Amino acid sequence: MVVKFGFCIDFYYSFLDPNNFCPLRGINCFISMNFITFHFLMKKLQDDIANTDLVIWDNFRNGSESAFKRIYTDHYEALFNYGVKIINHEDLVKDSIQELFVELWSKKGTIGHTNSIRFYLLKSIKRKIIYKHNKNQSIHARILGMEYDFQLTYSIEDKIIEEQNAETKKCEVAALLNQLSKRQKEAIYLKFYNQLDYEQIASVMEINIQSVRTLIHEALKRMKEISQK
Amino acid sequence: MKNLRNVDDFVNNEQFVEWVLRPNEQSDQYWNNWMTMHPESEIEIKEAADLVRSFKVQEKNISYEEIMANYDQMAAELSESKANQTISTSRRQWLKYAASILLTGSIALAIFLSYKGEISSEFDQEAKLIEKEVPAGQKNTLKLADGSIIKLNAQSLLKFPERFEEDRRVVYLTGEAFFDIAEDKDRPFIIKTDKLETVVLGTSFNIKAYERDRSIQIAVISGTVKVQYQDAQPISTLTRKEMITYDTKTDDVAVSTFSDEINIIGWKDGILTFNRAGFDLVKEELSKWYGVEIIVRTDVNMGKGFTGKFENSSLETVLNGIAYVGNFKFKIDDKKNKVIIY
Numbered sequence: 001m002v003v004k005f006g007f008c009i010d011f012y013y014s015f016l017d018p019n020n021f022c023p024l025r026g027i028n029c030f031i032s033m034n035f036i037t038f039h040f041l042m043k044k045l046q047d048d049i050a051n052t053d054l055v056i057w058d059n060f061r062n063g064s065e066s067a068f069k070r071i072y073t074d075h076y077e078a079l080f081n082y083g084v085k086i087i088n089h090e091d092l093v094k095d096s097i098q099e100l101f102v103e104l105w106s107k108k109g110t111i112g113h114t115n116s117i118r119f120y121l122l123k124s125i126k127r128k129i130i131y132k133h134n135k136n137q138s139i140h141a142r143i144l145g146m147e148y149d150f151q152l153t154y155s156i157e158d159k160i161i162e163e164q165n166a167e168t169k170k171c172e173v174a175a176l177l178n179q180l181s182k183r184q185k186e187a188i189y190l191k192f193y194n195q196l197d198y199e200q201i202a203s204v205m206e207i208n209i210q211s212v213r214t215l216i217h218e219a220l221k222r223m224k225e226i227s228q229k
Numbered sequence: 230m231k232n233l234r235n236v237d238d239f240v241n242n243e244q245f246v247e248w249v250l251r252p253n254e255q256s257d258q259y260w261n262n263w264m265t266m267h268p269e270s271e272i273e274i275k276e277a278a279d280l281v282r283s284f285k286v287q288e289k290n291i292s293y294e295e296i297m298a299n300y301d302q303m304a305a306e307l308s309e310s311k312a313n314q315t316i317s318t319s320r321r322q323w324l325k326y327a328a329s330i331l332l333t334g335s336i337a338l339a340i341f342l343s344y345k346g347e348i349s350s351e352f353d354q355e356a357k358l359i360e361k362e363v364p365a366g367q368k369n370t371l372k373l374a375d376g377s378i379i380k381l382n383a384q385s386l387l388k389f390p391e392r393f394e395e396d397r398r399v400v401y402l403t404g405e406a407f408f409d410i411a412e413d414k415d416r417p418f419i420i421k422t423d424k425l426e427t428v429v430l431g432t433s434f435n436i437k438a439y440e441r442d443r444s445i446q447i448a449v450i451s452g453t454v455k456v457q458y459q460d461a462q463p464i465s466t467l468t469r470k471e472m473i474t475y476d477t478k479t480d481d482v483a484v485s486t487f488s489d490e491i492n493i494i495g496w497k498d499g500i501l502t503f504n505r506a507g508f509d510l511v512k513e514e515l516s517k518w519y520g521v522e523i524i525v526r527t528d529v530n531m532g533k534g535f536t537g538k539f540e541n542s543s544l545e546t547v548l549n550g551i552a553y554v555g556n557f558k559f560k561i562d563d564k565k566n567k568v569i570i571y
Contacts, residue, residue: 192246
């Protein structure tokens, strides 16, 4: 029984572990495996599962303050950096984050599951920031629907530009990068800096998946042109 | 690790992108190791890294100490609002009574809403939508939670949440509807129709967006609406007596004014109008309006098209009018909801 289990877990890990055990090695290994190794592996498996978003989020929903704190500390920086690209007002963004978490805690009993906390939080923070922004504006200055801006500052690596007039090249590249539409910028930012998948990006940006594909495809095409200069 | 062969594989690999944009000791070690083990991918890796790096942006790094300080501050706010909750629950009871007594229900409703007692939909990941479908031959009027009144034409579908969210009111329409939106300065009303969005604050207007039609038509009776693409590119702001016609295939947009309101919104009062309509259009309209299947056994020539207005008329009356112009005979089979034209 132990032997069989040992082989299965080893095999499982060969897929998870980036160092990629060779399954054949696993067969050789299991012969020497004993209860202690088995328990060690089970513990690692449990730890891995416990660290997934799904579990952390569930713990928070069930009232765990430590899970809640962890969610806050794990995602604060990402929320802040995303927020200021939408409304470039640090205090507003910080206040929105505070409000968001206060409300999350109060409503933890009624929130649903999620297997991507980052996605859930990004979607919520955007709405909150725009809402807060609009509250203080006259009707004409309000941001309605999807017309919010998305401001980035590129930090163009010197490595890309190896020519003598690096400064002018930098300006050229910056100008080209700024030709990306604000929605393209947002889609790429969510993909590259927050590792959201297409479905999640579609949900945060409130557009359909096909539009996301198009945005990213077009943006990457542009970026390819730029990176090859 | 999955097979990483071409540039796209690398660009789509989350760990690779993360390493290029925000390298750390662990990922450096891992990827340098990987590159040593796969020298054949050197060119692809360089290309992919250059591509990803072209999107490197300035990000603010917030220290752990600062984050913890913010957390403590937020936790302090939490315990404050916890203390207030015991007071507010008894207030909520009183307000529930007040809401039913007060004639100006909207004011009481606004106060009740601010306690956020039952409203959880803001943070629900999947908004539960109610679907209201109107088949051919019928029209239907809905009143939404915010007091907005929406009249749906035949063969239309409206999806809307049970409770609107705190910061906006969103509904989804296929088909045609007339909107009379309750004013709410803090919550724009957004109607999504396929590729377009119509954003309003408080106003009355008509939207025609049937799937089978090539065009989406939005006409304003009173107030102002903003029409834009799904991804927020604005198209136009419309006001009273203005309308927009958007061709879904060519993306063409035409903004025009209209003088005859009846043509646009007559349907909601039972007024069926035709304006130089060809036979195909007539067939379609009748089929939708009366919920009948129309079988044509002869060629019908409508000449310059049929123009007419019928107010709350029966199918027979309408067909009589059209048959005169089109020079055909018809037979109505009530039981089977069929009309035969011969």
